[in-house]
Amino acid sequence: MSKISNDIMLKKKKKIQHYSAVFSLMVGVGFLSNVANASDNDLTYLEEMGKRLFFEKISLSRNMSCSTCHTADTGGTNGDSDTNLVQVAVTGSDGVMVGNLKPPTNKYAQFLNEVGDPEGLKLFDVACSGFAPAPCGGAFWNGRAEGDLIETVHNIDVFAGLNSKYESMYKKYLGPVADQAHASPFINPLEQAKDDKFKVCTQVRGTTWGRQLYQYAWGEHLYCSYRQVDEIFARFAVALSAWQMSSDNNRFDSKRDIALKNDYDGLFPFDDFTDQENEGHDLFYGQARCFFCHQSGNNNGVGKFERYTNDFYFNIGVPRNHKIPNDPAPDVGLFDTTSNSDHLGEHKVPTLRNVDKRPSPYFVKAYTHNGWFKSLEQIVHFYNTATVKDTCYTQST
Ligand code: HEC
Ligand code: HEC
Numbered sequence: 001m002s003k004i005s006n007d008i009m010l011k012k013k014k015k016i017q018h019y020s021a022v023f024s025l026m027v028g029v030g031f032l033s034n035v036a037n038a039s040d041n042d043l044t045y046l047e048e049m050g051k052r053l054f055f056e057k058i059s060l061s062r063n064m065s066c067s068t069c070h071t072a073d074t075g076g077t078n079g080d081s082d083t084n085l086v087q088v089a090v091t092g093s094d095g096v097m098v099g100n101l102k103p104p105t106n107k108y109a110q111f112l113n114e115v116g117d118p119e120g121l122k123l124f125d126v127a128c129s130g131f132a133p134a135p136c137g138g139a140f141w142n143g144r145a146e147g148d149l150i151e152t153v154h155n156i157d158v159f160a161g162l163n164s165k166y167e168s169m170y171k172k173y174l175g176p177v178a179d180q181a182h183a184s185p186f187i188n189p190l191e192q193a194k195d196d197k198f199k200v201c202t203q204v205r206g207t208t209w210g211r212q213l214y215q216y217a218w219g220e221h222l223y224c225s226y227r228q229v230d231e232i233f234a235r236f237a238v239a240l241s242a243w244q245m246s247s248d249n250n251r252f253d254s255k256r257d258i259a260l261k262n263d264y265d266g267l268f269p270f271d272d273f274t275d276q277e278n279e280g281h282d283l284f285y286g287q288a289r290c291f292f293c294h295q296s297g298n299n300n301g302v303g304k305f306e307r308y309t310n311d312f313y314f315n316i317g318v319p320r321n322h323k324i325p326n327d328p329a330p331d332v333g334l335f336d337t338t339s340n341s342d343h344l345g346e347h348k349v350p351t352l353r354n355v356d357k358r359p360s361p362y363f364v365k366a367y368t369h370n371g372w373f374k375s376l377e378q379i380v381h382f383y384n385t386a387t388v389k390d391t392c393y394t395q396s397t
Pocket of ligand 1 (some may be wrong): 054064065066068069070071090091092100102103104105106109138140141142177181182184185186190191192209240244289
């Protein structure tokens with residue numbers, strides 16, 4: 001073998017070793033959360049209402065809840081291994097209709113910090129600074145839950161007729177996560193498929209928790225009148241947002257979080273990490289340049305509330321997934337929200353928190369918007385070898 005090809009072989013070998021360290025950082029529970037649900041006593045009435053709405057089967061056939069597609073033991077994404085392996089998108093409550101996207105996690109989008117202020121995902125903005133002005137923020141793979149839709153587009157005053165204290169307490173929960181819930185899986189035929197807002201309201205009113213928590217949280221009885229149903233439905237969305245933003249849903253308790261807390265200087269390498277996990281960190285923030293997109297704070301991975309996403313949009317060139325039922329055309333992503341053809345196929349950078357969380361080692365998770373990748377090895381191999389479309393991402397060797 002010539003010297004040159006020998007060098008290439010060596011480099012390749014080194015690269016593969018390096019990437020298996022990145023992989024091990026993620027698998028080595030670096031991004032894995034493992035504590036069971038906290039007591040409901042820690043929740044406010046509004047958060048508790050949101051939690052009940054999230055887990056209650058409010059759907060056409062009363063067989064599906066938000067948690068069907070966002071389960072805790074997979075870190076907030078789909079809870080059925082066979083679905084992840086093949087069709088990726090979850091069949092709706094009617095047992096027939098299927099969307100074309102893998103459920104992203106509902107965790108670590110927005111959360112409340114120590115002083116109770118919202119952090120994380122911002123309102124959708126078509127020209128965020130950071131890169132040559134580019135879109136960032138908003139919920140969904142394409143950002144269409146922009147964060148001001150309930151009030152501006154739908155023109156709903158959530159606080160109409162209520163004591164003004166509710167507005168000052170709850171205004172922080174309006175935003176992309178509330179817009180997502182209002183969008184709404186409850187009545188989307190591809191998801192929970194309940195006929196309309198009124199039917200959602202009457203199902204909730206039919207429960208003791210629904211009537212009680214609504215009254216405690218909003219200071220008035222839950223009456224499902226057609227006149228008020230828009231406000232009530234938006235208040236359900238605010239409650240869902242409140243719980244999804246609570247520490248019950250965003251634990252920040254992964255092995256990495258604990259290692260950070262325990263570390264004597266709070267800097268890498270972490271005492272509690274294996275050498276391979278620490279090396280994975282160095283690659284993630286160095287040669288492999290993952291931090292370029294998967295970083296929310298500029299802190300070399302030691303921020304307490306790091307979410308591993310910058311909330312921008314990119315097209316990393318994920319192959320088309322023909323196994324999604326009806327073989328839909330590739331998802332246009334951000335283009336759907338901006339109608340700008342430069343944004344075709346761009347998808348929101350997902351958080352990497354919980355990315356390896358699964359109920360058993362045999363449980364298959366699907367990765368990226370169309371679930372093409374079935375393991376972290378596959379996606380790291382892809383980054384290692386593919387020519388990535390976005391020009392801002394140049395692979396280093
Ligand atoms: C049938 C499966 C399904 C159900 C049921 C479902 N979701 Fe989702 N969820 C998805 C999919 C798929 C997406 C991505 C859709 C998109 O990007 O267009 C998503 C996106 C989200 C997001 C956006 C995350 C982000 O970072 O952008 C949140 C939050 C969320 N869902 C919360 C909920 C809530 C709350 C409910 C119940 C009211 C719910 N989901 C019910 C499948 C589901
Ligand atoms: C140019 C920005 C960018 C860089 C750099 C980047 N990623 Fe990503 N990553 C994305 C985007 C965008 C997606 C979602 C793509 C899609 O769904 O089409 C993604 C998806 C992922 C996912 C799937 C997560 C999920 O829940 O589906 C993993 C894991 C991941 N990236 C890890 C990495 C690692 C490891 C590196 C470094 C080797 C890296 N990424 C570098 C933008 C980037």
